[in-house]
Amino acid sequence: MGDDAQTDYASLVSPYKKIWSGSTAKKFVGSILDRYIDTFRGVNRGFFVLQCQLTDNALVFGPRFREGKLIERANAFVEALYDDADRLPYINIVMRDFVTCEKCALTVRLNIAKGYASADTLTEFSASLNAFAGIAEE
Structure with missing residues (x-):
């Protein structure tokens, strides 16, 4: 634009x-x-x-x-x-x-912050993000 x-x-x-x-x-x-x-x-x-x-x-x-x-x-x-x-x-x-796992995780977290994750997916998304963060720290 x-x-x-x-x-x-x-x-x-x-x-x-x-x-x-x-x-x-x-x-x-x-x-x-x-x-x-x-x-x-x-x-x-x-x-x-x-x-x-x-x-x-x-x-x-x-x-x-x-x-x-x-x-x-x-x-x-x-x-x-x-x-x-x-x-x-x-x-x-x-x-x-260049899509990466980290960029995907940032996008999911951004959608959670905006309130776009439904209650039934919020727990699953949060658990996945926590698991990813644990892997990334090793």
Whole structure:
């Protein structure tokens, strides 16, 4: 979604600016992701897609290298959303490169934090997340 995008009938809002997503991992997580969230606040309708991938503007390193620089910071950003009453309501979809077990666990926890897990699945999801956390710590 560029600056001139029509949002009157938006159902999926996925803001992306090449220059923003081409910044360093530190800057991207430190300020750019919040800019994307603020862009959606201005629309405030439809489903928000948080573009949480870095762009290789130089076409030298590629997405796997860029994700390697981003993964820890982006994971921490997503984890911080769980208890963030200001930003959490706006988060619907988080786009990431290269699916991993850890990213899937973050997504399940995000859905639990948003109250999307039914009572009968909450116990099972929580047990699975705890088991995964135990494996990850070894």
